[in-house]
Amino acid sequence: MAETKKKIFLLSLGCAKNLVDSENILGILSSHGYPIAEDIDDADIGIINTCGFLQSAVKEAINAILEMIDIKKRGGLAKVIVTGCLVQRYGYKLKRGMPEVDGWIGTGELDKIAALVESTDTNAPFFIGRPEFIADHELPRVQTTPFYSAYIKIAEGCFHRCTYCTIPALRGPLRSRPLESIVLEAKAMRDRGVKEINLIAQDTTVYGVDLGIDNGLERLLEELIPIQGIEWIRVLYSHPNEIRDLFLQLMDREEKIAPYLDLPLQHASKRILKAMAREIKGETPYELIERVRSYKRGLSIRTTMMVGFPGETDEAFQELYDFVKKVEFDHLGTFIYSPEPGTHAARLKGIPDKKVSKKRRDSIMSLQARISLKKNRGMINKTIPVLIEGFSKETELLLSGRSIRMAPDVDTQVLINSGEGMIGEIQDVLITEAHSYDLVGEIV
Numbered sequence: 245m246a247e248t249k250k251k252i253f254l255l256s257l258g259c260a261k262n263l264v265d266s267e268n269i270l271g272i273l274s275s276h277g278y279p280i281a282e283d284i285d286d287a288d289i290g291i292i293n294t295c296g297f298l299q300s301a302v303k304e305a306i307n308a309i310l311e312m313i314d315i316k317k318r319g320g321l322a323k324v325i326v327t328g329c330l331v332q333r334y335g336y337k338l339k340r341g342m343p344e345v346d347g348w349i350g351t352g353e354l355d356k357i358a359a360l361v362e363s364t365d366t367n368a369p370f371f372i373g374r375p376e377f378i379a380d381h382e383l384p385r386v387q388t389t390p391f392y393s394a395y396i397k398i399a400e401g402c403f404h405r406c407t408y409c410t411i412p413a414l415r416g417p418l419r420s421r422p423l424e425s426i427v428l429e430a431k432a433m434r435d436r437g438v439k440e441i442n443l444i445a446q447d448t449t450v451y452g453v454d455l456g457i458d459n460g461l462e463r464l465l466e467e468l469i470p471i472q473g474i475e476w477i478r479v480l481y482s483h484p485n486e487i488r489d490l491f492l493q494l495m496d497r498e499e500k501i502a503p504y505l506d507l508p509l510q511h512a513s514k515r516i517l518k519a520m521a522r523e524i525k526g527e528t529p530y531e532l533i534e535r536v537r538s539y540k541r542g543l544s545i546r547t548t549m550m551v552g553f554p555g556e557t558d559e560a561f562q563e564l565y566d567f568v569k570k571v572e573f574d575h576l577g578t579f580i581y582s583p584e585p586g587t588h589a590a591r592l593k594g595i596p597d598k599k600v601s602k603k604r605r606d607s608i609m610s611l612q613a614r615i616s617l618k619k620n621r622g623m624i625n626k627t628i629p630v631l632i633e634g635f636s637k638e639t640e641l642l643l644s645g646r647s648i649r650m651a652p653d654v655d656t657q658v659l660i661n662s663g664e665g666m667i668g669e670i671q672d673v674l675i676t677e678a679h680s681y682d683l684v685g686e687i688v
């Protein structure tokens with residue numbers, strides 16, 4: 245009689261790239277016959293796919309592991325397995341510190357997960373190595389995002405060396421997936437009802453460089469556009485140094501490509517950008533934005549800014565503040581610099597006082613709230629296509645959705661207070677109200 249397979253629960257922490265790894269882990273285990281539990285109370289084996297690139301993420305991961313160990317001690321789980329960036333970053337130190345964990349996998353060893361789950365070795369097997377692995381369309385995957393929207397990781401790793409970043413050490417060198425593999429995955433997604441594809445990597449704009457493909461991202465988009473049934477294609481995680489006119493022209497010309505540039509600039513002061521090793525070659529941040537905004541379709545720009553970097557004086561911060569005020573981004577997030585052991589920036593002196601950094605972050609975000617409200621007011625009485633996502637998190641009296649200028653999980657939403665909405669459908673919505681971040685409207 246076949247042995248009943250243990251039920252698996254997976255907690256996925258961190259970014260969308262890590263979520264894709266989690267979906268592959270679930271895919272591999274499902275293909276080995278392991279049922280997936282939606283709730284940890286129904287599971288026999290608990291897996292945490294961790295993030296570890298910032299101290300705050302490290303803390304969150306360790307707390308999650310300790311919680312799962314606690315459930316195991318109370319007999320609620322037979323095994324606890326930890327995977328991902330935290331494992332890659334701290335390696336065997338973790339094993340010594342948490343002997344209750346039954347197995348460990350680094351970022352480059354995902355394909356070892358079934359062997360680890362099946363292992364009877366009580367000495368907590370540890371799979372870690374130089375990250376060289378990249379999943380392709382043949383690796384099984386369980387989509388955990390809503391049926392109509394999915395992420396495709398087009399490359400892994402990074403060859404940039406931003407001085408504050410641990411990711412190259414955690415994820416290894418840039419390695420792009422073969423173009424055909426991405427196209428096949430997109431078609432498979434379309435076949436199961438996906439309408440929106442979000443392309444992700446550490447830096448999508450250098451896709452294909454390691455494979456010797458010139459303008460690889462544009463070539464890939466040209467291959468994805470003709471796929472019938474895929475309505476929206478969004479490119480996330482671009483790099484300010486790699487914004488080619490060819491890419492902008494494609495975004496301007498092709499309706500299917502979201503007119504949405506995810507452009508993490510991090511700062512506007514030349515001196516700070518230099519210290520971050522994120523200087524933009526051949527143009528200033530203002531000139532780059534001007535170039536992006538010169539296209540008639542009107543491209544939306546999302547950015548992230550970092551305050552509190554070593555050497556950030558009042559003048560340097562004022563430069564950033566004035567830049568955000570003048571540019572008026574469509575979406576903006578601001579983070580306080582976190583000195584990460586092992587990075588070049590962690591050795592730099594002159595970190596502003598934490599209180600000062602918090603004040604700077606808050607002043608940028610309250611400025612952005614005013615900018616966003618002004619922009620949203622400009623949308624009133626306009627009718628826009630909205631991807632209906634379901635009931636709003638706040639109340640079942642409202643539906644919520646996103647326009648093509650809003651990315652999943654990070655941006656704002658359109659709240660819908662009248663009309664019949666079909667989840668996963670793109671329907672026209674007349675905007676009737678504007679808030680700092682969200683829009684309100686009715687289906688027409």
Ligand code: SF4
Binds near residue numbers: 404483
């Ligand atoms: S581009 Fe810079 S910030 Fe982004 S992953 Fe690479 S090194 Fe890190």
